Amino acid sequence: MADEDSAVTISGEDLLRLLMQARGMSARDHWHLGRRPVTAQEKKERQARRMQHKEHVKQQLERGLHRGAVREYRAKKTNTVTYLQSRMVHGRRQNGAYPLIPNASVTRLSFGPKVFVSNFSQRGDIFVLATQGDEIGLFHTHEILHTGPTKPKPFKIIQALDVGWSVLDVDFSPDQRSLIYSSWCPYIHLCNVTAEGTQVHEKLLLDTTDWNTHFCAFSIRFSPDSREVLAGTNHAKVFVYDLEANQLALQAEGHRRDVNAVCFAEEDANNILFSGSDDCLCLVWDRRLMSHNRSPVGAFVGHTDGIVYIDSKGDGRYLITHSKDQSIKLWDIRKMESNPSGTMKQFCRSVAQSASELQPKWDYRHGLDTRIIHRVHPDDNSIMTYRGHSLSKSLLRAKFSPRDLTAQKYIYCGSGEGQVVIYDVLTGEIVRTLVGHDNELPVRDVSWHPHLPVIGSGGWDGKIVMHHYDPDNELEERELEQKRKQQKLDNPDNEDDNEGEEEEDEDEEEATPIHINHVNSRRAMLTRLMQAVGFYDGEEDADEDQQEEENEDDDDDDDDDERDNVSGDEA
Numbered sequence: 001m002a003d004e005d006s007a008v009t010i011s012g013e014d015l016l017r018l019l020m021q022a023r024g025m026s027a028r029d030h031w032h033l034g035r036r037p038v039t040a041q042e043k044k045e046r047q048a049r050r051m052q053h054k055e056h057v058k059q060q061l062e063r064g065l066h067r068g069a070v071r072e073y074r075a076k077k078t079n080t081v082t083y084l085q086s087r088m089v090h091g092r093r094q095n096g097a098y099p100l101i102p103n104a105s106v107t108r109l110s111f112g113p114k115v116f117v118s119n120f121s122q123r124g125d126i127f128v129l130a131t132q133g134d135e136i137g138l139f140h141t142h143e144i145l146h147t148g149p150t151k152p153k154p155f156k157i158i159q160a161l162d163v164g165w166s167v168l169d170v171d172f173s174p175d176q177r178s179l180i181y182s183s184w185c186p187y188i189h190l191c192n193v194t195a196e197g198t199q200v201h202e203k204l205l206l207d208t209t210d211w212n213t214h215f216c217a218f219s220i221r222f223s224p225d226s227r228e229v230l231a232g233t234n235h236a237k238v239f240v241y242d243l244e245a246n247q248l249a250l251q252a253e254g255h256r257r258d259v260n261a262v263c264f265a266e267e268d269a270n271n272i273l274f275s276g277s278d279d280c281l282c283l284v285w286d287r288r289l290m291s292h293n294r295s296p297v298g299a300f301v302g303h304t305d306g307i308v309y310i311d312s313k314g315d316g317r318y319l320i321t322h323s324k325d326q327s328i329k330l331w332d333i334r335k336m337e338s339n340p341s342g343t344m345k346q347f348c349r350s351v352a353q354s355a356s357e358l359q360p361k362w363d364y365r366h367g368l369d370t371r372i373i374h375r376v377h378p379d380d381n382s383i384m385t386y387r388g389h390s391l392s393k394s395l396l397r398a399k400f401s402p403r404d405l406t407a408q409k410y411i412y413c414g415s416g417e418g419q420v421v422i423y424d425v426l427t428g429e430i431v432r433t434l435v436g437h438d439n440e441l442p443v444r445d446v447s448w449h450p451h452l453p454v455i456g457s458g459g460w461d462g463k464i465v466m467h468h469y470d471p472d473n474e475l476e477e478r479e480l481e482q483k484r485k486q487q488k489l490d491n492p493d494n495e496d497d498n499e500g501e502e503e504e505d506e507d508e509e510e511a512t513p514i515h516i517n518h519v520n521s522r523r524a525m526l527t528r529l530m531q532a533v534g535f536y537d538g539e540e541d542a543d544e545d546q547q548e549e550e551n552e553d554d555d556d557d558d559d560d561d562e563r564d565n566v567s568g569d570e571a
Contacts, residue, residue, distance in 0.1 A: 118458030276307030414443030
């Protein structure tokens with residue numbers, strides 16, 4: 001009985017403390033019963049594995065394997081790219097999320113000559129650059145996006161042949177093995193993209209009639225299967241060149257003046273073609289009917305001046321055209337004009353003649369005439385018109401925003417005043433205007449990266465500017481917007497205006513409010529993504545990442561914070 005009374009009861013906490021003392025551990029060592037302590041060597045190995053994984057993901061992004069990178073890129077148990085795509089990029093608000101539209105600009109390159117081509121490839125891992133000269137530069141995307149002090153260097157320079165005045169257009173094949181370019185000459189030139197192995201530089205002859213004629217292919221496009229090349233020329237003709245047979249496959253005539261723009265209607269078929277000309281018409285061609293009738297099957301009527309660029313949505317239905325009448329128009333192929341009672345060529349001549357009567361008496365190559373009056377074509381069959389930018393001095397590009405990134409909700413274009421203008425497709429309103437170029441010179445070419453919130457632009461000021469998304473700017477813009485709305489409420493002009501403002505404000509109040517914590521978390525996630533492609537480079541960011549990794553080592557249960565026609569006269 002005495003022994004039982006003298007027995008000592010030890011609690012679980014006391015037992016744990018005794019075991020820790022026996023093993024020489026202190027209470028600050030995060031260790032618990034049933035798990036051995038993590039040694040310094042194991043921490044180093046774990047950190048090395050993380051760095052190796054980050055390097056692997058970075059290599060994938062550099063090679064353009066974005067889909068694989070999306071599946072593999074994880075930052076502390078959170079798939080950053082998937083999160084950004086699902087919550088912020090599909091053109092819809094979801095739980096307070098907004099689409100990532102570029103709102104900041106960085107000049108990456110500066111040249112003396114004018115820039116005519118600046119485009120990302122379809123995969124997004126290559127950036128092509130062509131200036132007014134005989135060189136075409138190919139850059140890795142991570143090099144052109146890298147914001148460090150080092151000037152980007154091309155991995156390949158193509159010495160262009162038969163250049164008359166400038167290289168005017170460049171296009172990548174869908175398989176990204178080949179590249180074509182055009183200039184003032186009767187050829188289209190075909191090159192391989194890679195810098196290793198046997199180099200290819202072939203001439204594809206388009207003009208076989210009169211070599212003394214001044215000839216130029218203003219617009220060139222690869223077919224979706226990379227087997228053919230579509231070209232629009234200054235001889236008012238549309239050509240299709242068969243690369244496998246190494247000969248012309250098709251020559252179509254329907255326009256009355258220079259063909260400045262061509263495009264395929266679908267991403268996976270080459271039957272339907274679009275062509276835009278200085279005769280103010282955008283014609284539709286069906287190759288399945290051209291064996292017995294080489295007339296266009298339809299036309300889009302509405303522009304009052306020449307068409308300089310065409311971009312298709314890729315679904316075989318919708319397309320946009322950019323015109324010298326200072327507008328962009330959205331079209332539906334189901335509403336195209338046709339002439340069942342007569343030949344289509346006669347119809348096109350009559351429509352082009354009526355459009356020429358509406359053309360302004362000014363030359364776009366000499367700058368914008370501020371006295372110009374926007375005329376409306378009486379037979380306009382477009383479904384939307386976008387105005388607010390200017391077109392002057394060159395053939396400026398207008399395109400749909402990327403499908404994977406923005407669900408093609410926006411239209412963006414270069415402007416004659418050194419800006420990049422972004423429109424909302426549905427409302428026609430200007431969503432954002434990006435600066436960074438000389439405001440007296442045009443932005444010739446623009447390209448939105450297919451997977452990142454970055455727009456590359458090249459202008460006649462010789463600059464390559466990368467417009468990217470900065471969450472800090474977004475937060476400031478929203479705060480200023482809120483202040484403006486509050487000022488309108490506090491100082492109404494009159495009762496009627498006040499009533500209208502109240503109705504607008506009621507709708508706006510239904511929108512998701514701004515959460516600073518949410519924007520800050522998105523900034524952290526976007527910073528990680530842009531660091532993966534080398535857009536952000538700074539010791540402070542690296543130190544912060546290292547500190548975060550060390551904190552994760554100490555506690556695995558911690559979670560992260562939530563990413564552009566140069567006519568013959570001009571030459």
